[in-house]
Amino acid sequence: MASPSDDVRFTTEGWTKWQIGLAVGAPIALGLAGLWYYRRSKNRPKHSDLGIKEQSGETSTVDVAGSGDKSEIEKATDAKNKGNKYFKGGRFDLAIECYTEAIKIGPQDKKKEIATFYQNRAAAYEQLKNYKMVVEDCTQALELDSRYVKALSRRARVCEQLGELAQSLEDVTALCILEGFQNPQTLLMADRVLKDLGKKKAHEAFLKRKPVLPSKHFIRTYFASFRSDPVWNMAMELHSETKNEVNGDIAEDEKNQNQSPFSEALVGLKEEKYGEIISLCSEELDLVDSLHKPEALLLRGTFYFLTTQLDLALTDFTSILKMDNVDKKIRTNTLVKKGSILLQQDKSTEGLDDFAAAVRIEPDNADIYHHRGHYNIQLERLDDAIKDFDNSIAKCPSFAISHVQKSYAEHKKAAQLQSHLQLDGAIKMYEDTVMKFPDFADARALYAQALCDWA
Template identity: 25%
Template sequence: MSEATTTPEEVQVQEDDTAVTAADIESGVAALAAALSGANIEGVDEVKAFNVCKTEGNTFVKMEKYVEALEKYDQAWNHAKSEDDRAMILNNRGVVYEKTGDTEKALETFAEALKIKPEYIKVLIRRSLVNKKLGKFDEAMEDISEAQALSMKQGQYVAGLQEATETLLVEYAETALKKIEATKTFGSLNHGLVRSFLRGFYCDPISRLWRGLDPFPPCEEAAKGDAKSGFPAAMNCMKEGKFEEAPAHCAVEIDTSDSKYRLEALLLRGSIDFLGGKKDEALADLNAIIEDANASNEFKSCAHLKKAMVLNLWDSSEATAAEFALAEELWKENADIYYHAAVCLVDKGEPVPALALLERGMDLCSDPKKYPLLHVMGVTIKLSYDACTGDPKEAYDKLKQMEKDNIFDGPECHELYAQALILFDGVDAALAQFEMAKEVSGGEKLFALKKVMAQNMINTDPEATIKALSEYKDDPEVGNVALFHMGEQYLAMEKLEEGFEYLDKAVDASNSVYDARLRVMGKVDMKYSLMMKDKLKEHGVNILPPQNRDVALE
């Protein structure tokens, strides 16, 4: 993701509350200028002189007059009375060197500032950004994790820190993935992933057709499944599990001048491209729907939702949140929005805002029989929250009633229910639900693997978990997931070499770009989390940071 052009404030040139404008500089005060040049310093207040020089330097940066800015910072340095002031000027000089392309000098200057003031968070962020531009991701991660730990230690919010962290992790993973793509040929789509994706929607027209639910108009004819080409043929392929063949039929539909199903074809092809790791192609199809004057608000809402999911994997949280908001604005009763937005938040370690979203969704889409996954997830997270803060019995009773009413319509519902049962009904009841998830899915091995992970969560025996996971490591569909979690277990035992070796094996075993991306991002997150753990320990902070993505429950 490319960085936007920044103003001096955004690049953290330090300013006081009474900034001098360009007009102030041009009109000037001759006596002060003479004093600052050293011609007559008698009677000039040093603190005031420092602030004026610093502020004038900052103004010159805004005007892109970098030579003049450095001169003013030199003058400010001569009037600096504290180590904090000197560190501030070094930060600002570093920003100028960065802006003029002298990254080596910028890094040297930031290092000087940190020698004077080791806990200077803004300088750590700046140096991290420079190292990221240079492709020095480990050095960048070292600084950004130090900045995060210090912000927790000091109990302060630092503007730009979270965005800088997210951007670093995404670009680190992107760069690593590009190197892998240059040497590895990926195979077909992960069929288990496609089926799981389709099961995650109730309002999306593609999933409704695939599930056999009442279709969006004008899809009634497409639901009959007797066509040989175009979108109806693509849906036949989806129902028969021939997912790779669907995009070609979609292309025929899209290129037909009097196409009846152009929007549906764009949505289906965009979804398959997303799952195949083709970001640009997926966004092009989804944007075509959003920009189509004939598309209904409901259809555009579905496109914005899937665009949010694409951006969540490749872009920033801010861009993702904006698309979720647009999807809701167009169609508030789109239950899928609240479920998938909550999944993104939970994956980022933010369960409380996720619960608020799910509760809003359950209020707007109140029938659990129509939207089972939304309600099961909402009540499950409510149960976990109440178990920590109050009495979880009400949420537990709701889940038991859902089971009695046969609300669970797919393996994901049983998986969520299993997690809740661990707290109340014990291991056997929870593991039975994982078995049910496997059965309902048609025997997908992923749910057998998740059962193994649940057993580890209960028994906390990494060596036994590694042994159980090793039975799946050669499986073409779930082997990459098994290898990844084996690496995760080794890391939990502080066997770092073995841990990262298995994380690399997980990437090598990935047959699709999407799977490889998840594994690479997971590895980057693991590296960051371990670094954060060390930094927090070093600074005596007794809380652990949330994982950016919970790859264990992908």
Template identity: 30%
Template sequence: MASYLRTITGSSSSNTSSSIPTDTLGKRLVKWALIIGVPTAVCVAAYLVYRQQQEQAKKSATRRSPLPTPLSKVNEDTTTTSENRLKNRLTLAIDLKNEGNLKYREQNFNEAIEAYSRAIEVCPVESTEELSQFYQNRAATWELLKDYEKVVEDCSKAIELNPKYVKCIQRRARAAETMGNFELALEDYSTVCFIDSYQPAYIMAADKVLTDLAKRYLENLPPSTAELSKDYVRTSLNEFEDDPILNESFINEIRTSQPDSSLARAYQAFDEGRFTDIPSLCTNELESTDDSPYKLQTLLLRGSFYLLMGNYAEAVADFDAIINDPNVTEKIKMNAELKRANTKIHQRDLEGAMYQYDECIRNHPNECSPHVHRGMLKTLLESYNEAHDDFIEALKISPTNLRAKYQKLINDAKIGAKEHQSESIEQALNNFEEYYDTCKQDIYYALAITSCYLDNDRKDRALEYLNKFVKEIPSNPTLLALKAYE
């Protein structure tokens, strides 16, 4: 597939003569990230990717030659024979793919690649869905062999056949990032953000790529560029409902009872946007006394910002210390468990993240949030039916939980799209609209419903809601940026 971000123009995406060079685009995205915040830059990039994708799809449809229509006098037996040959070739290709899967599970990777290659060779070109899967399977094998150039090559072929192949786009992004091709990695992470309703895990991945782009394109970066943006921090922390470290009563208690403490200064840094100062201030608090009544909250605050800064080992150490403390409350322990699982996602250990979500649910069977978080991960993994079960369970526990409600609707729309059930998609979108009055100032809701409409080729409704959200949340940089690039 063409590299969409490399051909975005300032006026019309069809005007190839005014394409933005890669280095100019990199600088522009870095500027967005540093000025308006990483999530905003990612959302803008994702929208531009979508817009360019639509133009490319139209051009491809125009250029594509129609399949030859059989002449009326062609013998029907000949047509039937041709169809049978195609079916036989597809059946053989699927058998070869299954053989490759077996070799893959047995870790005979070279034999797996050989089987997948033969499947690609015999597969009819008309069977685009199957052919894209064969390329993706071979790419997965190349990834285990650390041949990242071939990963990108095979993923690109799969994506050309299936432009919304999320798993394959993710894989190409990882390979591109490993190779240092940050422009392609950003393009792919932005595309996945858009297709999967701006899930925080993808925003975090794009954040890392934007940081790497900044290091590459901007010389002599001032120290302030290392700071986390307020928009980014707010979006990321919002992922955890009822976060104890953001409880206003607790923060007021600290400021009243210990106004000169390092923990109080950490919250002052939070208010002033000096986020990278927070871990060291928390360390000072922990080292100042052995019996602080706020030890666990301080660890949780420090671990949370280690996570946001990408210091994953330090974050996990803090979360583990909280979880293993005999005096920890259920709310603080659950929050630490969820953030530890979230750290695993950012480390790309999805199996480890799923295990920890399972453990969190066992430890807190009557809590809604663990089911919501596990359901979101299952949606990312395209296990839509299992995700559905988690969202249903979350709503049984907390029927009014809005996050569970609209995450379920995102998942419902994806089930409908996967099963080609237009009525299910429409029902999910209509139900989404019912929460507008309640959620119209929730940025997650705004991005979710907008991207759901665009993902289902309903640009008119997406733009209608985008205009509404800009009026409701007039100072939000993400919505303003999307509106500016409309």
């Protein structure tokens, strides 16, 4: 249990608000702090000077509280000390009463002392899980002493628990500056809160956005992350058949009669005319005698996913999995895509269950391991990611993107461990990948990034 007693506080009267540190950068802010301290120490009277003044009969400039003020602060301190005893004994309600008394009787000009009383009361409220009062008391303490580290730390921690991430990030950033970026726990908290706030803001923006197709490059890259996507492969085969029909002089009206909405969607997929794919698949699904319902659901669900209409995508993928006699490649691809969405939604158990089901259906399908490996990178589970990419490469040695992602996972692991030996291995892996796939731009881009990071 943390003690609420008096603690060391950073006194930086020479600074303006901590936000200036953010505006100009932490190193400059810390440099200003050093300059302030140097000037302050130069101007501070030495003990020997005080002694000379006293011997010469001069009046000391040290602020000595009058007897009335001293009596009040002594009473307030006694109340605080009594509260501390109750706190250590786990009697938090009584501790709060004592700290409240100290706040009431403490002289208003003793700002740092009263700030301590508020902070101690906040500590007691925290033990009782009264987080609203913790935030209020920490705020009062910081209004009296804006550099009060313990109050900043407590408010940052409680605001994180309450989901008030913007305030938490503001406080923990101030802490990092005041501590000179030397406290590992504060730095870890700042990283965690920043990531959580980013996720929250992204989710809010996602809920407000209108469905929009991503760029053609993004869509191409997405389909390239599958080696066994049955719908993409059908589009490629249909394109070949169309060429053969043209060469064989088949009548145009006969081709139009045989062309279903789904086949038009496949042509759109091949020719990168993506705008009508969802509506064409819906037309196909409205046909009573359609022979391509699973494929149309898979393609439509994929484009719902690409336009971030995740609930609609999950509905289509779930409909496929409820069907009987669905081709195993369609079922596997569906499970991988559905599992990926669930993992994005932090439904880890359900998502990983889908990947496990896909492995049971097609254990030699490289796509399963590649996409699970990508998820493991995002979760910083780098050893698991590397194993998945090894599996993917073993199943399909020509799968360029798996080679690249494995190199990236090795690179991240080396960075975390600060291991030059592992870094050399990751760099060598990038080099081999670039040599093996010279036309794959992502390999060169990540290789260049790795060289810059460790130059």
